Every structure is written in structure tokens, then in C-alpha cells.
Amino acid sequence: MAPRVLISDKLSDAAVQIFRDRGIEVDFEPELGPDKEKLAERIGDYDGLAIRSATKVTEKIIARADRLKVIGRAGIGVDNVDIPEATKKGIIVMNTPFGNSITTAEHAIALMFALARQIPQADASTQAGKWEKNRFVGTEITGKTLGVVGCGNIGSIAASRAIGLRMKVIAFDPFLSDERALELGVEKVDLDALLARADFITLHTPLTDKTRNILSREALAKTKKGVRIINCARGGLVDETALREALDSGHVGGAAFDVFVEEPAKENVLFGHPNVVCTPHLGASTKEAQENVALQVAEQMADYLLNGAVTNALNMPSITAEEAPRLTPFVKLAEQLGSFAGQLTETSIRGLRIEYEGDVAEMNVKPLTSAAVTGLLRPMLQDVNMISAPVMARERGIHVEEVRREQQGAYENYIRLTVITERQERSVAGTVFSDGRPRIIQVKGINMEAELGPHMLYVTNEDKPGFIGRLGTLLGQTDVNIATFALGRLERGGDAIALIEVDTELSEGMLKEIEALPNVRQVKALEF
Structure with a gap:
């Protein structure tokens, strides 16, 4: 029987055709996405679910998804999918990490211009028959300082565009190395320095426990008087109530938001302020970006349903069917070692050295290294997966080194992961015993044996x-x-x-x- 896919959000006709051309039965019903009850009723009939941001794949929907094998998100953000529940049920969650990066960065730059020159307000006034030339006195972009919070894929594109506009760009990102900052032409600073110096602040970081309300009431109080703030990343990065108060007091000169804590945002504390510009989550909304991510997710889902190939999965490594039985326990070990080190690392990471010794050194270690980097970055970048992790590490100037060697010690195989920061090197090592379960065998040079x-x-x-x-x-x-x-x-x-x-x-x-x-x-x- 041919696999069956439900598309519950608006995807392009070309994406629908990809499924059909490859022999997959597809139902295109974009009205189902916002209707949780109807989606829950229908989801049990499908092997694949293709979505954008309108569909919320909750625990309740996953519980009813008895046939579902894969969820494909056309775009990067997967906070609308309950990944732990999907993982428990053996459902792969895929995204398309890089399809809309340029579009989102361009939207941030467009909003920055709109703020600087009060374009939406001036347009409404002029079209209302007024000619308030003296009311809309803007500010030049040239020579101003842009603070970029999160200098990954999208943030680095926004930074390069701003540099082209002759702005001074400073960046705060715990994973940004000095070398990568130099390459981008940005000055790496801590958050307090960015707040104190930036004329404009643009946010390009995922929403995690560490980044939630990164622009809190306290942080906003540290900003330069008259600062303008742009958020095209995720709602919840800025304390919206505190921002409104700072706008009302005049401390913050303006704000441009494409994303909100509650979406769709029919009401919001920021609405109605004369120095606020809002758009309805348009960051990825260009014809080019919509087409790119839609085609990419359709190809990825078809490959998995027909051939078992896994690409851009957030909860499963990219491993061929032949390699899976042997590699899987070592993938789990590598990710646990990376996560262990990542949760203990609080300063900027310069490099990562992964040593493979014994039998594991003879295996295909690429997915193991990807798993280790994924584990290392995930505490800060929750949208990272085994495909995007090496790219994200390179973007931040984190040098990843692999070392293979024959067995030298008591263990038939082991993996040692060493994180190199600005202050120190910290290592953790582990092995897989005959029962197939990973164990920690050394932390910071101290021997022990522990299952995580x-x-x-x-x-x-x-x-x-x-x-x-x-x-x-x-x-x-x-x-x-x-x-x-x-x-x-x-x-x-x-x-x-x-x-x-x-x-x-x-x-x-x-x-x-x-x-x-x-x-x-x-x-x-x-x-x-």
C-alpha cells in the first residue's frame, strides 16, 4: 500500500506534486491545521504530516497518530511540535533549517528602516490626506550601531547586510568565536555591552529556557536611551509588557515586531503605540522562501517514506539502514557526551576534539561527530539537529577535530569529547558495553562508571x-x-x-x- 501524507498547512502546489510524482497518496487540506479537533480525528489515517506554523502537533494529536511515521515542518521553528512525545512514539520530526534564512534577515532589515524613517505611520498619514512633513523626522542608519543578539545563520546574514549599509555591528552570541566574528566583520561583545552601546537591537536566537525574556525589564533598563528594537525571531524573547512601559516612558525609541508571545496576535500590549511597527509573522513570507522550504520538506518526507533515508531530523540521526544496528548505540553515546559537556559549559566555545579509540574508530564516525556537536549545542540552540549542527558550529567558528586511533587502554572502544573554551579544556569519555547501553567512564580526568x-x-x-x-x-x-x-x-x-x-x-x-x-x-x- 502506498504511503499517505496529509498537508494541513498552506504548501505550494509544486510540493504537493512532488509527493504525487513519487507515488505517495497526498491530501492537501490547509484548513485542518488550525482545527485541533478535526486534525485529531483525521491524523490516524496518515503515514506523514507536512506542516508550517499554523498546525500545532500536540500530545493529544500524537496520541491519535497510530500510523504516523514522519512530521515534516516547512521552515526552521518546531516549537509547534511536541518533539518528546513524537520521539516516544517513534515519529521522526524533520525541518528545513536553511530555506528561509535570507528572507527573515531581509525582513529584519526592512523593519529597521521602517522604524528609522517611520514609514508605516507616514504612509497612513499621507494617504489620509495630511501632509505632516515636520512630524516624521527620522534617523539615519549610516554610522549607527546595530546590536545582533544571536549571530548564527540568520543573524550573520542580517549583520552582513547592516555592514553593507555602513553600520557598526556588535554581536552577542555565546557560540561566536573571535575568529568567526573577525571573518564577519562584527565586534563580539557581552550582552551588557551590547545593551549599553546599540542604537538598534535585532534578535536572531531561538526561544529556549536561557533566551526567554533575554530582553527583560532589567535588560531594557540597561539599553541606550532611544534604542530601537527589532524582533523577527520568536515571541517571548522580549518582555512585551516591560517594553511597552519603556516605550511609554520614552526610554525605548521604537520597536518593530514580527513575532509575539501569543499568535495569532489579535490583541497585544504593544499595539497602538505610535512608535511600534508590527507585521503578522512575515519573516519567512516571500515567494522564494515559501517555495524553497515546501519543496525541500516534500523531498525529505518522500525519501524517508519510500527509502528510509533520514534528512534534517531533530530526533533521529542520519544513518543508512545498513549502518543503523551497529552505529545507533554509539550515536546515543556521542550525543550524551556532547549534552553532558554542553550543559556544563557556560563560556564561549572555541573548539571540540572528539577521539575515537578501538572498534568505534573503524566505523562511519560522521554521524557520531554530528551527534556529539548536536548534544553540545542543543542547551543553547534547541532547533539544532544532526544535519545543521556541523554547519552551525562552523558559522560560530567552532573548530571540530576528529581523532581516530587503535585500542590502547582497557576498553575495546571509547569516545572522548574535549571542549576547548576561552578559559580551559574539559573532557568527558564514555563507552558502549556488550549490552548496547552507553556509559560515562571518565569526567575531567577522573575515572568513574555511570549510566545517564x-x-x-x-x-x-x-x-x-x-x-x-x-x-x-x-x-x-x-x-x-x-x-x-x-x-x-x-x-x-x-x-x-x-x-x-x-x-x-x-x-x-x-x-x-x-x-x-x-x-x-x-x-x-x-x-x-
Whole structure:
């Protein structure tokens, strides 16, 4: 029986034809996307679902998707898909990471001009029969400082366009290296410096726990008086209520928003302010971009449904069917090692060295390296996948080195991942035993053996008597159950590490209590 695909958002006719030409049955019903109830009723009949941003693939819809094998998002953002639930059900989630980058960057530049010259307001006034030449006195772009928050694919394009407009560009991005900044012609700064210096601020970062309200009330107070703010990335990066107050007070000179916390935005606190320009999430809305991402997602989905080829998947590595049985456990290990290091790294990453030793060194290590880079970048860039991760690393000037060698130690195979930052090098190593389950075997040169669970507690401490008892007692008193407890130390009385799997997520208050214990140096909650 031929695979069956539902297109529940507006995709181009050419994309629909791709499915048909390749022998896939396709139903094009864009009205289903916004109707969650009807979509839930129909989803059980399909092997593939092609969407844009209007369709919300929730846990409820996934629960009814008994046949569904793949969800294809025409575009980059997948915050409208419950990826953990899709993963649990074995549904691959694909996106098209680079199809609309130029269009979104151009929209940000267009909004910057609209703000600088009050074009929408002047247009409405003039077409209303007024001639208010003295009312609309704008500001030149040339010579002004543009602050780019997030200098990845889209941010770097926006930066290059601004440089072409003879602007001074400064950028804040934890993953942007000095070398990449030099190549782009931007000055790398910390967030506070960007806030203090920028005449215009444009946001080009995904929405994560770390970036939510990155322009908070406190951050807005640090900005230059008269600053103009552009957001074509994601709603929620700016505290909209605080921004309205800053606009009302005159501290912020203007704002141009294409994205909002609640969409579709029928009402918003920013609406109605004379110095605000709004568009209805048009960042990717050009004929060229719409066509590119639609054709790309159709090809990717058809390839998977017909041949099992996986491209641009956010929850599955790109591995051929022949390689899968042997490589899969090592892919999981590599991603866990990357995630482990990424969650512990808080400064700018310069490089990543991945050493493959023993049997694993003879395998196709490209997907393993991609998995490691994905794990490393995901704490900051949640939309990263195994295809886009190496590109995103290169864009940020992160040098990735692979080293292969024959077995030298006690393990038949192992992978060591070393993160090189501006301040230090930190390494973590792991292996896969005969049971096919990945294990951590060394952290920062300290040997231990630990299997990673969903909720992990990482503690570094001085090796002093009584520490384990105090930690265990504290966790017990707060009703935190310990699943596994792994320990290691460099030498008696020296540096030690505890890696503990717990049954529940740890609160900030709990982490502070652990940090207050005698001899504790660092405490982190890790999620896998």
C-alpha cells in the first residue's frame, strides 16, 4: 500500500506534486491545521504530516497518530511540535533549517528602516490626506550601531547586510568565536555591552529556557536611551509588557515586531503605540522562501517514506539502514557526551576534539561527530539537529577535530569529547558495553562508571570524609530518591566528582542547598 501524507498547512502546489510524482497518496487540506479537533480525528489515517506554523502537533494529536511515521515542518521553528512525545512514539520530526534564512534577515532589515524613517505611520498619514512633513523626522542608519543578539545563520546574514549599509555591528552570541566574528566583520561583545552601546537591537536566537525574556525589564533598563528594537525571531524573547512601559516612558525609541508571545496576535500590549511597527509573522513570507522550504520538506518526507533515508531530523540521526544496528548505540553515546559537556559549559566555545579509540574508530564516525556537536549545542540552540549542527558550529567558528586511533587502554572502544573554551579544556569519555547501553567512564580526568538517566545531579567537591553522608541525607530529607550514585576522585583528599541519577527534576532551591554543603565546589542539574 502506498504511503499517505496529509498537508494541513498552506504548501505550494509544486510540493504537493512532488509527493504525487513519487507515488505517495497526498491530501492537501490547509484548513485542518488550525482545527485541533478535526486534525485529531483525521491524523490516524496518515503515514506523514507536512506542516508550517499554523498546525500545532500536540500530545493529544500524537496520541491519535497510530500510523504516523514522519512530521515534516516547512521552515526552521518546531516549537509547534511536541518533539518528546513524537520521539516516544517513534515519529521522526524533520525541518528545513536553511530555506528561509535570507528572507527573515531581509525582513529584519526592512523593519529597521521602517522604524528609522517611520514609514508605516507616514504612509497612513499621507494617504489620509495630511501632509505632516515636520512630524516624521527620522534617523539615519549610516554610522549607527546595530546590536545582533544571536549571530548564527540568520543573524550573520542580517549583520552582513547592516555592514553593507555602513553600520557598526556588535554581536552577542555565546557560540561566536573571535575568529568567526573577525571573518564577519562584527565586534563580539557581552550582552551588557551590547545593551549599553546599540542604537538598534535585532534578535536572531531561538526561544529556549536561557533566551526567554533575554530582553527583560532589567535588560531594557540597561539599553541606550532611544534604542530601537527589532524582533523577527520568536515571541517571548522580549518582555512585551516591560517594553511597552519603556516605550511609554520614552526610554525605548521604537520597536518593530514580527513575532509575539501569543499568535495569532489579535490583541497585544504593544499595539497602538505610535512608535511600534508590527507585521503578522512575515519573516519567512516571500515567494522564494515559501517555495524553497515546501519543496525541500516534500523531498525529505518522500525519501524517508519510500527509502528510509533520514534528512534534517531533530530526533533521529542520519544513518543508512545498513549502518543503523551497529552505529545507533554509539550515536546515543556521542550525543550524551556532547549534552553532558554542553550543559556544563557556560563560556564561549572555541573548539571540540572528539577521539575515537578501538572498534568505534573503524566505523562511519560522521554521524557520531554530528551527534556529539548536536548534544553540545542543543542547551543553547534547541532547533539544532544532526544535519545543521556541523554547519552551525562552523558559522560560530567552532573548530571540530576528529581523532581516530587503535585500542590502547582497557576498553575495546571509547569516545572522548574535549571542549576547548576561552578559559580551559574539559573532557568527558564514555563507552558502549556488550549490552548496547552507553556509559560515562571518565569526567575531567577522573575515572568513574555511570549510566545517564533523565535527571542527573553533578557535584564536584573536595574528597573529605562525611560528604557522601551529608549529600544523601539532604536528598532524603527533601524527598529526592536516588536511582544510581557514581563516584570518582583524582587522589585521596583531592578533587572528586559525584554523578547521581535522581527520580525527579531538582529545583533551584534544592541545588542551592547542595551548593551550601561543606567542601562542595560546583553543582549542576543535568537533563538527558
